[in-house]
Amino acid sequence: MLRYALQRISGVIPTLFVIITASFFVIRLAPGGPFDEEQTLPPEIKANLEAAYGLDQPLLVQYGRYMRGLLAGDFGPSFKFKDFSVTELIAQGLPISLTIGLAAVFVAVLIGVPLGALAALRRNSASDYGIMGFAVLGIALPSFVIGPLFALIFGLYLGVLPVAGYETGQPKYLILPVVTLALPVIAYIARLTRGSLLEVLRSNFVRTARAKGLSPLRVLFRHALRPALLPVVSYLGPATAFVVTGSLVIESVFGLPGTGRYLVQGAINRDYTLVMGMIVVYGAITLLSNLIADLLYGWLDPRVRYD
Amino acid sequence: MTAILAVDALSVRYETPDGVVNAVNDVSLEIAAGECIGVVGESGAGKSQAFLAVMGLLAPNAKVSGGAKLRGRELLGTDPRALRELRGAELAMIFQDPMTSLAPHIKVGDQIAETLVVHKRTSWRDARAQALKLLEQVQVTDAARRLTQYPHELSGGMRQRVMIAIALACDPVMLIADEPTTALDVSVQAQILSLLKRLMRERGMALALITHDLGVVAGLADHVTVLYAGRVVEAGTVRRLLKQPAHPYTAALLRSMPRIDASVSEPLVAIRGQPPSPRELVGGCPFHPRCDLAQPRCAEERPTLRSTAGAMVACHFPIAASHGDLS
Known part of the structure; x- marks a missing residue:
């Protein structure tokens, strides 16, 4: 297991390096630059600005400078949010995005796996159809529909939760975003769990477990569930990355000051450093959640560790 | 009779x-x-x-x-x-396909011991000791090492022996x-x-x-x-x-x-x-x-x-x- 873990971990740094390098050059391929606006700046001022940010240097020099800064933990200054460094912007927004993203994944596993298991155990019953019906809805309805709907019901009609906004240290502002974000993940996990548990329950080793005279609960928890969770875990890696980084819609619906908006605004503004900063952070999050999924996978299935 | x-x-x-x-x-x-x-x-x-x-x-x-x-x-x-x-x-049963009849994620010794723990209320420690004896009885070579191995590390014949050991654990x-x-x-x-x-x-x-x-x-x-x-x-x-x-x-x-x-x-x-x-x-x-x-x-x-x-x-x-x- 240790060797397997080290092998997986050692793959992360080179991958991140490739992501950063490729993104750095690809962004520059897009036409325009940070100082092209509707009202054109006088060429001298533009040249001065570019010189101040080092944009007048050859691309490779800029790349080397950026990478050096990155190693020191410096993402550089933002071109558009003039008084802030990218590090500051990310430090402000990331905790919120991370919190709602991770909370959503946590909630989704906690609810999705038992729901899926229940549906599998009571196959073709009312509860199975109910859960699977809910799952289809959860997957089909986009979050920009569910989000405002929740805000309407719980914020306006019932008045129990704030409609939108955020105040530090007030978790009630995060409940609706987390639930909205978690809903499709719950639905997907429930479907995955159901399908894979049904398959495992038909497998020969579950028959062996039953032939040993084990109780149904023991058969389920000790013999069937762990192998059945493999597809869920492999889904969870990309899903966590997606939920943490892709909460842009949720953040705009609920007016949360997360990082989602920076990526979009940064890209539109050609705010190179901000976009790069977001890519580095999101890339790292994606790699990290996939790494955790890989390690979990190895723990769940001993056969994986030796490949 | x-x-x-x-x-x-x-x-x-x-x-x-x-x-x-x-x-x-x-x-x-x-x-x-x-x-x-x-x-x-x-x-x-x-x-x-x-x-x-x-x-x-x-x-x-x-x-x-x-x-x-x-x-x-x-x-x-x-x-x-x-x-x-x-x-x-x-009453015990062994099956046709030893390749898929053992739980892939549980150590061989524990799969044998589990039967004893469940039926005879043996402690895990004693059950594992008995599992070792059972493996020796079904002529698994290097039995002590096998106990902590997973099924995929064993050959088909070995796995069928393990299945037999599981079946025999409680003396059916x-x-x-x-x-x-x-x-x-x-x-x-x-x-x-x-x-x-x-x-x-x-x-x-x-x-x-x-x-x-x-x-x-x-x-x-x-x-x-x-x-x-x-x-x-x-x-x-x-x-x-x-x-x-x-x-x-x-x-x-x-x-x-x-x-x-x-x-x-x-x-x-x-x-x-x-x-x-x-x-x-x-x-x-x-x-x-x-x-x-x-x-x-x-x-x-x-x-x-x-x-x-x-x-x-x-x-x-x-x-x-x-x-x-x-x-």
Whole structure:
């Protein structure tokens, strides 16, 4: 297991390096630059600005400078949010995005796996159809529909939760975003769990477990569930990355000051450093959640560790 | 003789959207203490279904009727909890495919020990110590190391030995072996069979050996029951049955087996046609469409299992002992 873990971990740094390098050059391929606006700046001022940010240097020099800064933990200054460094912007927004993203994944596993298991155990019953019906809805309805709907019901009609906004240290502002974000993940996990548990329950080793005279609960928890969770875990890696980084819609619906908006605004503004900063952070999050999924996978299935 | 396991008029049927499937029809058999009974038949003859029914391991949509008593205690239709206490303890079963029959994520030693922990309330520590002894008994090499290995690190033969160790953990009075050697190499087959034979002797355990291989039966079984289309067509001692088969199906099965002492020029005789699907109901004797000795009566009236001249046979025109000689 240790060797397997080290092998997986050692793959992360080179991958991140490739992501950063490729993104750095690809962004520059897009036409325009940070100082092209509707009202054109006088060429001298533009040249001065570019010189101040080092944009007048050859691309490779800029790349080397950026990478050096990155190693020191410096993402550089933002071109558009003039008084802030990218590090500051990310430090402000990331905790919120991370919190709602991770909370959503946590909630989704906690609810999705038992729901899926229940549906599998009571196959073709009312509860199975109910859960699977809910799952289809959860997957089909986009979050920009569910989000405002929740805000309407719980914020306006019932008045129990704030409609939108955020105040530090007030978790009630995060409940609706987390639930909205978690809903499709719950639905997907429930479907995955159901399908894979049904398959495992038909497998020969579950028959062996039953032939040993084990109780149904023991058969389920000790013999069937762990192998059945493999597809869920492999889904969870990309899903966590997606939920943490892709909460842009949720953040705009609920007016949360997360990082989602920076990526979009940064890209539109050609705010190179901000976009790069977001890519580095999101890339790292994606790699990290996939790494955790890989390690979990190895723990769940001993056969994986030796490949 | 007192029967360890007495199966009485056992039937298994499935109601599917495509019609009723009769997997096992009215099967009765008895197994005495320390005896090995061979249960023989082609694929789909209902061998496994009958014994899975006895174990209570059939799919929930299976409809089981009839009876099965283990040392006088009824197994069918009893409280699942009571059945679970017998299953794996007094009545154990091993399966055809050792490659997929062990849990991939649990260490081999723990899979053996678990049976002891559950049935005998042994501590895990003691159960693991016993698991080591069991592995040695089933002749697993390097047993101490195997305990902490996972199934995928073991060969097929080793895994079947582990399955046997799991089945033997609680000292069952009755072991059901469902094609235990079919998935294994020939040399490993022989090892597993002689292991089963030795364990049976040592422990006085009864063994039901489900197989389609009459050679396996010849080496191990005392009695044989031949199933065809979910019914018993012939039963008797292995000596009599192999020497003087009374049912034309048994005789045909024997003729279709390669023999080491036959001359090379002698062709193998295949049984013509296909065994009937359990979905279709063949009128009369289920074997008559494939039987060389069939008479008009065979298509009309189903023969019942009756005793004739030392053989139990379900045939209107059993092969008489005088010309039962296989020529």
